[in-house]
Amino acid sequence: xxxxxxxxxxxxxxxxxxxxxxxALGTYPAGPMDHFAFRVANLLVGNSQGTAAxxxxxxxxxxxxxxxxxxxxxxxxxxxxxxxxPLRLWESVGVEPGDQLEMKTVKATGFRAxxxxxxxxxxxxxxxxxxxxxxxxxxxxxGRGLKKGDRVPLGRGDGIDRLIGxxxxxxxxxxxxxxxxxEAMRGPQADPDxxxxxxxEFFFSxxxxxxxxxxxxxxxxxxxxxxxxxxxxxxxxxHPSNILDNGYAVWTVNVCGDQPIILVADGPSLGGFICxxxxxxxxxxxxxxxxxxxxxxxxxxxxxxEATQRARDLDATISERSIDRG
Amino acid sequence: MPQASRVNPSVIDTxxxxxxxxxxxYRYAGDRFxxxxxxxxxxxxxxxxxxxxxxxxxxxADIDGVIETVPALRSMLIQYDSLxxxxxxxxxxxxxxEDVIPAVDNLSIPSRRLELPMAFADQWTRSDIxxxxxxxxxxxxxxxxxxxxxYIASYNGLKDAEEVVxxxxxxxxxxxxxxxxxxLPFMFPLDPRYAIVTxxxxxxxPWTPEGAVGIGGPCVAIYPVASPGGYQLFGRTxxxxxxxxxxxxxxxxxxxxxxxDRIQWVRVTDDELEAxxxxxxxxxxxxxxxxxxALNVKAYRRFLDSVKDAVAxxxxxxxxxxxxxxxx
Numbered sequence: 001x002x003x004x005x006x007x008x009x010x011x012x013x014x015x016x017x018x019x020x021x022x023x024a025l026g027t028y029p030a031g032p033m034d035h036f037a038f039r040v041a042n043l044l045v046g047n048s049q050g051t052a053a054x055x056x057x058x059x060x061x062x063x064x065x066x067x068x069x070x071x072x073x074x075x076x077x078x079x080x081x082x083x084x085x086p087l088r089l090w091e092s093v094g095v096e097p098g099d100q101l102e103m104k105t106v107k108a109t110g111f112r113a114x115x116x117x118x119x120x121x122x123x124x125x126x127x128x129x130x131x132x133x134x135x136x137x138x139x140x141x142x143g144r145g146l147k148k149g150d151r152v153p154l155g156r157g158d159g160i161d162r163l164i165g166x167x168x169x170x171x172x173x174x175x176x177x178x179x180x181x182x183e184a185m186r187g188p189q190a191d192p193d194x195x196x197x198x199x200x201e202f203f204f205s206x207x208x209x210x211x212x213x214x215x216x217x218x219x220x221x222x223x224x225x226x227x228x229x230x231x232x233x234x235x236x237x238x239h240p241s242n243i244l245d246n247g248y249a250v251w252t253v254n255v256c257g258d259q260p261i262i263l264v265a266d267g268p269s270l271g272g273f274i275c276x277x278x279x280x281x282x283x284x285x286x287x288x289x290x291x292x293x294x295x296x297x298x299x300x301x302x303x304x305x306e307a308t309q310r311a312r313d314l315d316a317t318i319s320e321r322s323i324d325r326g
Numbered sequence: 327m328p329q330a331s332r333v334n335p336s337v338i339d340t341x342x343x344x345x346x347x348x349x350x351x352y353r354y355a356g357d358r359f360x361x362x363x364x365x366x367x368x369x370x371x372x373x374x375x376x377x378x379x380x381x382x383x384x385x386x387a388d389i390d391g392v393i394e395t396v397p398a399l400r401s402m403l404i405q406y407d408s409l410x411x412x413x414x415x416x417x418x419x420x421x422x423x424e425d426v427i428p429a430v431d432n433l434s435i436p437s438r439r440l441e442l443p444m445a446f447a448d449q450w451t452r453s454d455i456x457x458x459x460x461x462x463x464x465x466x467x468x469x470x471x472x473x474x475x476x477y478i479a480s481y482n483g484l485k486d487a488e489e490v491v492x493x494x495x496x497x498x499x500x501x502x503x504x505x506x507x508x509x510l511p512f513m514f515p516l517d518p519r520y521a522i523v524t525x526x527x528x529x530x531x532p533w534t535p536e537g538a539v540g541i542g543g544p545c546v547a548i549y550p551v552a553s554p555g556g557y558q559l560f561g562r563t564x565x566x567x568x569x570x571x572x573x574x575x576x577x578x579x580x581x582x583x584x585x586x587d588r589i590q591w592v593r594v595t596d597d598e599l600e601a602x603x604x605x606x607x608x609x610x611x612x613x614x615x616x617x618x619x620a621l622n623v624k625a626y627r628r629f630l631d632s633v634k635d636a637v638a639x640x641x642x643x644x645x646x647x648x649x650x651x652x653x654x
Contacts, residue, residue: 023396023405025581026508127579136508138569138580187336188353188361235369244367245512247396247403247505249359270398270505270512278356307357308408315409 001066002121002154007147008060008103010216012132013121013140014038016050018265019129028267029250030131030139033057033216034112034288036174037075039318041116044072044092046163049318052123052130053116054146059105061115061146065095067154070118070163076110076176076289078103089113091167091326094160109176110289119157134216135266166323176289179207183283184253184299185307189243189274195255196227203276204301208260212293218254219262219287221297226258236272245272251279251287253299262287277301282310339417346429348373352417357408360416363401369544371514372430373400374502375623378586379433383423391416397585398503399512431627434620437586439498441614444539444591445599446491446561447475454533455559462532467652468525474558478541482522483647490560491593493520499546499589509550509567509581513589518630518637523644526556528654537562537603550581562599563591564606564613573606575613582613588621 004011016038018031032038032055039049047053054061059078065071072092073080080087080103087093087101095101095117103113123130123141132140141152191200202224211220226241233242241255248254248268252275254261262279264287279287280302290297302310338360341350348365355361362380364373377397384395384404391411396403406416427433452473459469470476475487484490497517504511515521526542531554534540538549540557547557550567565573566582575582583589594602605611 020405021394022508022579023394023403024504024585025579026505026510027581133508136569143569185354185356188355190336192334193336234367236367244369244399244401245503245505246361246363246398246401247503249355249361249403249405252355252359268506269396270503275355278354278359280357304354304357304408304413308412311357311409 002117002152003064003066004062004146004148004150004152005064005100006060006062007145007150008056008062009058011054011056011061011146012134013052013123013130013146013152014055014132015052015130018131019127019133019139022127023247023269026269027127027133027136028265028269030129030133030265032114032288033265034075034114034285036285036314036318037112037288038114040090040168041072041074041114043318043320043323044074044090044166044168045070045116045118046159047116047118047120051116051120053114053121056103056113056115057111059103059113061101061103063101065099065101066097067157068097068160069095069154069157070160071095071101072116073103073113074116074168075113076106077108078106078113080113088167090173092163092165094164106291109178109291111291112288117154117157118160118163119155122153122155133266165325167326169322169324172317172322174285178291178294179296179298180286180290181298181300182279182286183302183307183310184277184279185304186277186301187275188249188278190276192229194229194240194274195276196229199226199228200276203260204299207296207298210290210292210295210297214290214292216264216266218267219264219290219292221260221262223258224260226255241273243272243274245270248275249278251284253277253279280307280310282307282314338413339421341421341424346431347424348376350421350424352420354413355403358405360404360406360413361401362404362420365400367400369399369514371500371502371516372623372627374500375433375435375621376427376430377402378435379427379430380423382436383427387419387423389416389419396503396505398505431624433623435586435623437588437619437621438584439588439590439616439619440583441590441592442563443594443599443602444561444563445594445596446494447473447487448562448596448599450535450562451538451559454531454535454538457533458531462529466527466654468527468558468654474540475560478522478524478558478560481524481647481651483643484522490522493522494560495591495593496520499591501583501585501587501589503585504581504583507550507553509583511548511566511583511587511589513546514544516588516626517633519633519640521637521640524558525653527558530554530556534559535562537565539563564599564603564611573609573611573613575615586621
């Protein structure tokens with residue numbers, strides 16, 4: 001059992017790839033905002049990569065273990081400690097009953113950390129997943145973020161001794177910065193049908209500032225005066241960003257009027273605004289580490305061939321081959 | 327129609343219109359999704375019927391690597407595993423399916439028919455509309471006598487709230503797609519003689535009761551949970567979303583409605599609605615759902631043809647009425 005002493009800003013149970021298969025019923029998948037750090041955390045403690053683990057946003061989580069387990073913390077540096085001693089990120093350690101995990105808040109770069117424990121955070125399966133969907137208030141631990149007094153059951157953790165001291169090879173740890181280059185593909189609604197080539201050139205070259213009003217539903221970027229290829233949205237509405245409602249791909253860039261918003265884990269599944277670019281699978285994890293109100297992004301256009309090669313490379317990286325013992 | 331080329335890198339491929347089949351555009355939506363669109367950007371339910379025909383064809387084809395489909399008005403979003411199923415291969419398979427989908431006229435779409443009780447201009451929506459006038463916009467032209475229903479009447483050239491109720495109950499409502507919020511339906515009238523339209527709230531309404539039903543443009547939606555909203559409200563129905571799954575209707579998941587459902591409103595009083603809602607939550611109410619009553623598109627199009635003149639007459643009446651009505 002994992003006893004929560006402080007829940008922090010927003011700490012949720014997630015799994016990967018989340019609640020897949022319900023988009024046609026209006027439900028985005030939820031799941032981790034940074035699937036790279038999430039999957040690696042599970043790999044380090046000997047779980048399968050999709051196992052339910054914690055996503056800690058900004059920080060402030062404090063908790064006590066009541067069982068012997070293996071623990072790994074990955075992602076943003078929140079100065080995590082175990083019984084007051086600094087805990088190394090991207091490495092697994094053993095925990096004993098009574099041990100206390102404490103995370104302060106993000107300092108320099110990065111926004112989310114992941115906490116995996118051997119044997120999983122054992123919350124109920126809801127519609128095929130254990131991920132918390134914050135918008136609908138379901139999944140995860142009682143459909144909400146963790147708070148003081150919560151006692152989250154842990155699954156069985158076997159073979160603890162051989163799982164201690166595993167680490168992601170240092171060369172493979174992603175560098176976090178305050179400016180990010182994020183790979184994306186043009187479309188589905190870009191130039192020349194909806195925006196002008198100049199609009200798209202601006203989109204793929206500008207350093208976009210991440211709005212402070214960003215969360216697990218959408219990561220907002222600054223507004224921009226687009227030229228637009230059309231004067232209105234016709235039957236769909238007066239503004240040229242309006243289209244007849246269609247399904248939204250997860251991790252697409254939705255241009256709502258003048259403002260681009262990256263639709264992320266808990267976003268809306270369908271709507272009537274254009275999406276001018278879509279982040280590629282191998283790069284979505286970067287969005288989870290963007291610091292709202294501070295970080296900037298440049299979108300780098302890639303082809304489908306580059307995107308699938310990057311996906312293969314990423315999946316290959318998150319494997320036993322990338323683990324050493326320091 | 328957009329062409330796939332260097333100058334339009336969002337477009338993977340296209341098919342020109344041929345006979346009964348509309349033009350098809352296949353667009354990239356990243357490396358895990360593909361967006362397919364039929365025809366032009368116009369509101370045409372027959373395009374939506376073809377989307378459902380395609381959806382059935384994709385299900386039957388059981389394509390390895392296709393993860394899920396998201397039907398919408400004239401488009402379909404497809405999630406797929408591009409590492410297992412290369413994009414080019416998926417598009418070729420989808421293009422071949424266009425040849426096996428029956429012409430729209432020969433489509434028979436599996437469709438459930440649901441009867442949902444509705445309290446028109448009920449006390450619960452009235453209360454949130456009154457709050458809107460008090461706290462958000464005192465001079466809202468879309469609120470007449472404390473509700474939106476008389477505004478809906480005047481905007482469409484109908485006599486009064488009673489005639490709005492008659493219109494809403496005179497047609498089945500086709501659920502073209504579900505989205506935005508879990509379980510939220512986007513519904514259109516199957517009988518266009520009763521196709522009322524309205525502008526949306528300005529600014530939007532901070533409060534809407536769960537189960538409220540409203541119209542924005544030509545589209546009717548049910549609010550699955552209490553939330554902000556922009557549609558003109560006309561009544562309240564029973565729950566379509568229940569996280570706690572307290573009724574057998576929510577046994578499989580907390581979402582009642584599916585794409586391609588047909589909804590018929592059945593008028594009840596506020597007291598009756600309250601009693602039914604209590605029975606929904608204690609598990610004794612049985613939702614009135616008829617399964618597997620397919621929609622025959624050929625018969626439907628014959629029907630559309632037979633009511634053409636009446637539809638045109640109503641549209642003239644609406645066009646005349648709009649001239650004299652303020653927009654919010």
